[in-house]
Amino acid sequence: LRSGFGETVFCQGKPDPYLVEIYKRFYDRDGEVLGTRASKEQFELVRSIVPEVQYDPISGILKVERPGKEKKGCIAVCTGGTADIPVAEEAAQTAEYFGCYVDRIYDVGVAGIHRLLSQRERIAKANCIIAVAGMEGALGTVIAGLAESPVIAVPTSVGYGASFHGLSALLTMLNSCANGISVVNIDNGYGAGYLATQINRLAVK
Amino acid sequence: LRSGFGETVFCQGKPDPYLVEIYKRFYDRDGEVLGTRASKEQFELVRSIVPEVQYDPISGILKVERPGKEKKGCIAVCTGGTADIPVAEEAAQTAEYFGCYVDRIYDVGVAGIHRLLSQRERIAKANCIIAVAGMEGALGTVIAGLAESPVIAVPTSVGYGASFHGLSALLTMLNSCANGISVVNIDNGYGAGYLATQINRLAVK
Amino acid sequence: LRSGFGETVFCQGKPDPYLVEIYKRFYDRDGEVLGTRASKEQFELVRSIVPEVQYDPISGILKVERPGKEKKGCIAVCTGGTADIPVAEEAAQTAEYFGCYVDRIYDVGVAGIHRLLSQRERIAKANCIIAVAGMEGALGTVIAGLAESPVIAVPTSVGYGASFHGLSALLTMLNSCANGISVVNIDNGYGAGYLATQINRLAVK
Amino acid sequence: LRSGFGETVFCQGKPDPYLVEIYKRFYDRDGEVLGTRASKEQFELVRSIVPEVQYDPISGILKVERPGKEKKGCIAVCTGGTADIPVAEEAAQTAEYFGCYVDRIYDVGVAGIHRLLSQRERIAKANCIIAVAGMEGALGTVIAGLAESPVIAVPTSVGYGASFHGLSALLTMLNSCANGISVVNIDNGYGAGYLATQINRLAVK
Amino acid sequence: LRSGFGETVFCQGKPDPYLVEIYKRFYDRDGEVLGTRASKEQFELVRSIVPEVQYDPISGILKVERPGKEKKGCIAVCTGGTADIPVAEEAAQTAEYFGCYVDRIYDVGVAGIHRLLSQRERIAKANCIIAVAGMEGALGTVIAGLAESPVIAVPTSVGYGASFHGLSALLTMLNSCANGISVVNIDNGYGAGYLATQINRLAVK
Amino acid sequence: LRSGFGETVFCQGKPDPYLVEIYKRFYDRDGEVLGTRASKEQFELVRSIVPEVQYDPISGILKVERPGKEKKGCIAVCTGGTADIPVAEEAAQTAEYFGCYVDRIYDVGVAGIHRLLSQRERIAKANCIIAVAGMEGALGTVIAGLAESPVIAVPTSVGYGASFHGLSALLTMLNSCANGISVVNIDNGYGAGYLATQINRLAVK
Amino acid sequence: LRSGFGETVFCQGKPDPYLVEIYKRFYDRDGEVLGTRASKEQFELVRSIVPEVQYDPISGILKVERPGKEKKGCIAVCTGGTADIPVAEEAAQTAEYFGCYVDRIYDVGVAGIHRLLSQRERIAKANCIIAVAGMEGALGTVIAGLAESPVIAVPTSVGYGASFHGLSALLTMLNSCANGISVVNIDNGYGAGYLATQINRLAVK
Amino acid sequence: LRSGFGETVFCQGKPDPYLVEIYKRFYDRDGEVLGTRASKEQFELVRSIVPEVQYDPISGILKVERPGKEKKGCIAVCTGGTADIPVAEEAAQTAEYFGCYVDRIYDVGVAGIHRLLSQRERIAKANCIIAVAGMEGALGTVIAGLAESPVIAVPTSVGYGASFHGLSALLTMLNSCANGISVVNIDNGYGAGYLATQINRLAVK
Numbered sequence A, B, C, D, E, F, G, H: 001l002r003s004g005f006g007e008t009v010f011c012q013g014k015p016d017p018y019l020v021e022i023y024k025r026f027y028d029r030d031g032e033v034l035g036t037r038a039s040k041e042q043f044e045l046v047r048s049i050v051p052e053v054q055y056d057p058i059s060g061i062l063k064v065e066r067p068g069k070e071k072k073g074c075i076a077v078c079t080g081g082t083a084d085i086p087v088a089e090e091a092a093q094t095a096e097y098f099g100c101y102v103d104r105i106y107d108v109g110v111a112g113i114h115r116l117l118s119q120r121e122r123i124a125k126a127n128c129i130i131a132v133a134g135m136e137g138a139l140g141t142v143i144a145g146l147a148e149s150p151v152i153a154v155p156t157s158v159g160y161g162a163s164f165h166g167l168s169a170l171l172t173m174l175n176s177c178a179n180g181i182s183v184v185n186i187d188n189g190y191g192a193g194y195l196a197t198q199i200n201r202l203a204v205k
């Protein structure tokens, strides 16, 4: 196993017996577990075996976390709109679970550019910035143009019609004209939070 | 024929005899003609029959224009980068040909947002704004968020890889989170210039 | 905020507490609110807080509107079939909310061209025409060829098979051979209504 | 072999020795041959072996045809624009080669609907109508709505940007709201001409 | 209205009041009505107003038909598998409603070519053949190679994975190497039945 | 290195110095080399260093082969048309190079099903059958339905329009209704020849 | 019927009466039947007629199998993750039904390459290897590079976002850089199991 | 301008006068310039004005670089094959230009996994790893599973057929099952090199 990262359980689609077995095994071994994309039913199932498990219905995070973690460095998590918050929370809570300090800057989409500009100082303090956006997905580019730290862009499936379930935002982000930006899968808050943690650790170590 | 708009010749792909015949016929009837997407070879061919024809190799515009037109109202034509200028010029020269005053604001892409913000006053004066951009194509959204006039977004085929010849910019623009924006075909500067002229005339009439 | 346009709430997908909080805040501040893409459940939720709210189940419009608005100018809203009416109503009611007079011309698809031709005079009176169509989506082109005002084409997701949820109509509209036409996202009646309002105001100001 | 149809050679991409061998063999056997999608180089190659071969550079048809064929029935071949003529000629000359009378009605695209309406009587006389159009491809629908005979729609690769090499016109035609219309491959004039011949023969037999 | 074809109601997605109003109006005027893509709920709704209406749950046909129609000519309707039968029945019952004799030849897919070959004589008797197939969609090509009459290919959405809801079968049919074949929209049995009727009438008139 | 297979050089796109260096190295080590997708220029370049190299311009195979190989077992290589022969030859010559006996059965496409049926006995003798086809790509399905041995289907980029450079044939083959068929990349004759060799060896060992 | 393979019933989407009739007919004739993609409802329906039928809810296999089959040769079935197991079981149970010995090697995805490497010896013993993977789908390539036997890659629809329901894994597998690999449809465990049986029989016969 | 990064000129597609003017301006101001995607003709043009410019035809890098830069930290640049080297060199030389030490590990594709495994120690020393691969694109996943540092995956357009000009590799990388990986545009070596520099600086600062 990689040093400094506990095991994660990707809950979505796991049949019940598999889910319970894996979750319990990691819990017994490590004393804490991070689960992602869990449904309310899965929460209740796991709780019947691991009573201290906690569930956040917005992000789908299902975790047991050892208390008293010191949160180091700084990761900024930004969203274009409120509908992107579930994905942003998956990213933010993942990074916090792995020991990072997270600054949440939500609802600063580029259609109202001054909301974003008014947050420049907070963004400038982060070692890594996660930009979460659906529909046109332009948030990452504008942030990457303003900030000096690496930007991880997360397209979301928020939208309708020609958003094609996140494809539009994904293509926008891949074609960014800005320097210092890369992209993860549509709705992959976990992946962004993990990668941001790696980068933040390089900065604070 | 629609009042107030002369006939236009879409030159690209027209076999030589068709092109010459059509261009000459409109010229004889109206005394001026607007041609679009013409190649240098087509320019030379048409010039052998209509010696006063003028050609702009950047935009591909091939025109005979009656002198002394009064330019009314104001249309702003903005681009994200320098590679978008050919499409922007097709739009701008189309609008000028149809009697509009055009303000060119080039190379103000959103990866360097302050270049765009420094042009806010010029943009605010236009009755209609044409936003030309390739790759991620986010220019139109930011402008539509800043300005009160209608924005016509023109995706360009500028880019490589996942730009898919303009598809990325097109989807971005269709999914814009801003109010007051619509889209024309990839690289369709002419269509944007024509539509902007209609809107500008409503404002100045 | 942009002058002359109240704030709009895009209801679809908003978690309940967010929706209620935002709707109430705008209502308290402005005395009127326009909500779009609301479900019946969202209507009932909002009504429990803002009892005067009104809901149209066809268009999904959820609004409180100040009475006695003068409706200025003229926008024509046309559809190809009856299944396109929900999107058309989103457009029409948006434009009315923002103070425009709207003329509805429904079920005039191009497969029966005489229904459309018999409405030419009504179409000719509009400062801006919204053409709403699914499946093959050719309505906008024929109207743009007949009328002198700008046409905003709205593709709808009506259809089956190779309509690919509105993609077919979208591509048709982007490739229109007519002059004076632009396109918004699939099913985006609101966007069309907003843009048409901007254009109509330029004409009547 | 099917009764009443000679053998056809699809020339495009055939290596030179194959092309010559096949063309000569059919010629020797039948005394006439229809070749399609031939280049000028292929014409010269075949002519060196079969001197009486004739080539039309617009349609790419490379044929030896027995003189004095009676042309029966009536097929109408319509196009949206002049750029669609090469595909239309492939269809028309195929149908003529197989013994049909063909009425050409070119450049009657739906962006100027009155050009099409003024040809209604000619269209009404045909046993089968071939509608050739690129870009938005709406011609077939309007014709199928006007006429009582079957319509074969041929999308062309004419266009740019979001026409995606004929995909837009193809989808339009597949989603036609009109009754009595079917579609062949992009640029497949030959296939339309063959099928129209079968239908025309049913009518005149 | 076109001579010899009654009005059809496309039921899918029509709001209840619209459906009832239209269905009743046509019934009162013509004494018979053909409805397509109706659900069981729509059947019950219409029956409460038009008690003599009949419903076929396989094809979704909802009709009132005048008795004693003479069935003329011959249309063959073939399917690749049993799952294609609903679409085939939409085609067959449409053609019968419009006065054609229909020969059903089901489950003769090309993966077991002898089932198809053993039906050659029945196929040869038809004036027009409808080939209905999903997944790989090759049925139409093999039939068109065997038969002399026109073939209308109907791709179905039957399949999974890379069938992409009928796209695979659609592309197969558009790219057919056989002569005398054209294509309608995915699952469009109605369109095939209508067009086949037009062709069959040309043959029997 | 895998037992029984020499090293292969994929020539396409290799810069000249890399190509020469790799080709020479394998030649010196093994005394024979198989190169694929080589151009005529690459042939001449390699010949200047390895004079005994042989080039087949149809398949693009550039090889030095040790004489006197015994050809074991039997692989049938079938094509739909003559334009598929280059890909078929890449497959056939690859299998021969690796020591298989190959039976070539070309131009047996399903639009003329009797050509294929007349070859049933040859096909039945093969341990593995390679079915090469473009456009609609249905050859593999019909063969897999007739034969008892595994079928490897190779889609080709032969075609135009909605063949989308081999996508249509690829999807057809992936959706085959027949048992005992799998697919390789578009135009990947080499991959099919290699895999068929593995299967043939299992049968003859 | 092909020698050595009983008839299979593809249950998904079959209307109830068809399913029961076909299943019963095969059962009466052969004494055993293999059904695939059956739902729990279909199981209960068939059991009411054929009481000895057995159902596996993971794979959807619904079978009556004659006891005492000897299992010959060896097929390895590998998966990238636990979510791919349903498809893998369809493949494995199909191969066992047709008389093959199957070795299951699950959850050996390439993101943790040592799990796979530790299974090299088991993989090396198989006559044919089935590699089942979703998301990035790289399992087949790594196995084909390690093993000498043919690899059948099965993409699964496991994943989210840009996995596009299995398209990503499918394309990965088609573009494999390894030798000796071919691909079946997304989620097509049955097809892989059947083909692997054919190959295994060649090896053991 | 962002601290610590000089200005870059994206040369591809820039008209000659624009290119020369921009390149000269940056050179005069900064004394060094990095140009990317330059052709040989552009090199000669720029050299006529800036004689000390240097050109690498493999990567297309056209630069003037101040001598004596200290190279800090460590970035590993890995490729799957030799055809990916041009993109890898764009990444590597960009990172070196911005002051990073780069370790090149080429031709370690996953079809021969031991080549990659034998390089584990070098990979483990890097602060950031760039994984460049076309076709199936699985390199990044395997590296991310082995290494603890962040991985930037660069899909390349290397391949043919269903690689769809890099789309296959792009999707593979976006769907990676490994932790700590993100993606840039197809062939975007520059973007990867820039981002890796940012990350490397965080580690060494």
Ligand SMILES: Nc1ncnc2c1ncn2[C@@H]1O[C@H](COP(=O)(O)O)[C@@H](O)[C@H]1O
Residues within 6 Å of the ligand: A007, A008, A009, A010, A011, A036, A037, A188, A189, A190, A191, G081, G082, H177, H178, H179
């Ligand atoms: N939300 C997520 N999205 C993508 N990958 C995830 C997510 N959550 C966890 N993972 C990955 O999935 C792995 C666990 O997969 P599994 O063994 O199927 O539970 C973890 O080690 C992570 O690499």
Ligand SMILES: Nc1ncnc2c1ncn2[C@@H]1O[C@H](COP(=O)(O)O)[C@@H](O)[C@H]1O
Residues within 6 Å of the ligand: C081, C082, D177, D178, D179, E007, E008, E009, E010, E011, E036, E037, E188, E189, E190, E191
């Ligand atoms: N199943 C069907 N698929 C496609 N078009 C149909 C179908 N059934 C009826 N139609 C067409 O739809 C028209 C009626 O549409 P509507 O006015 O929406 O009821 C008819 O005149 C037919 O042209």
Ligand SMILES: Nc1ncnc2c1ncn2[C@@H]1O[C@H](COP(=O)(O)O)[C@@H](O)[C@H]1O
Residues within 6 Å of the ligand: E081, E082, E083, F177, F178, F179, G007, G008, G009, G010, G011, G036, G037, G188, G189, G190, G191
């Ligand atoms: N899971 C499966 N996926 C694809 N094809 C299958 C599957 N199961 C059975 N088949 C094929 O479907 C045929 C039966 O189809 P049907 O006649 O519709 O029951 C069998 O002979 C197999 O060729």
Ligand SMILES: Nc1ncnc2c1ncn2[C@@H]1O[C@H](COP(=O)(O)O)[C@@H](O)[C@H]1O
Residues within 6 Å of the ligand: A177, A178, A179, B081, B082, H007, H008, H009, H010, H011, H036, H037, H188, H189, H190, H191
């Ligand atoms: N190879 C490349 N790919 C993508 N972006 C690049 C590349 N090279 C330079 N850039 C970006 O392009 C900008 C310069 O663009 P331009 O102003 O058009 O010369 C640089 O500041 C970078 O952000």
Ligand SMILES: [Mg+2]
Residues within 6 Å of the ligand: A143, A144, A145, A146, A147, A148, A149, A150, A151, A179, A180, A181
């Ligand atoms: Mg940055």
Ligand SMILES: [Mg+2]
Residues within 6 Å of the ligand: B143, B144, B145, B146, B147, B148, B149, B150, B151, B179, B180, B181
């Ligand atoms: Mg605006």
Ligand SMILES: [Mg+2]
Residues within 6 Å of the ligand: C143, C144, C145, C146, C147, C148, C149, C150, C151, C179, C180, C181
């Ligand atoms: Mg107009």
Ligand SMILES: [Mg+2]
Residues within 6 Å of the ligand: D143, D144, D145, D146, D147, D148, D149, D150, D151, D179, D180, D181
């Ligand atoms: Mg008609």
Ligand SMILES: [Mg+2]
Residues within 6 Å of the ligand: E143, E144, E145, E146, E147, E148, E149, E150, E151, E179, E180, E181
């Ligand atoms: Mg035929």
Ligand SMILES: [Mg+2]
Residues within 6 Å of the ligand: F143, F144, F145, F146, F147, F148, F149, F150, F151, F179, F180, F181
């Ligand atoms: Mg077989």
Ligand SMILES: [Mg+2]
Residues within 6 Å of the ligand: G143, G144, G145, G146, G147, G148, G149, G150, G151, G179, G180, G181
């Ligand atoms: Mg292998």
Ligand SMILES: [Mg+2]
Residues within 6 Å of the ligand: H143, H144, H145, H146, H147, H148, H149, H150, H151, H179, H180, H181
């Ligand atoms: Mg890692």
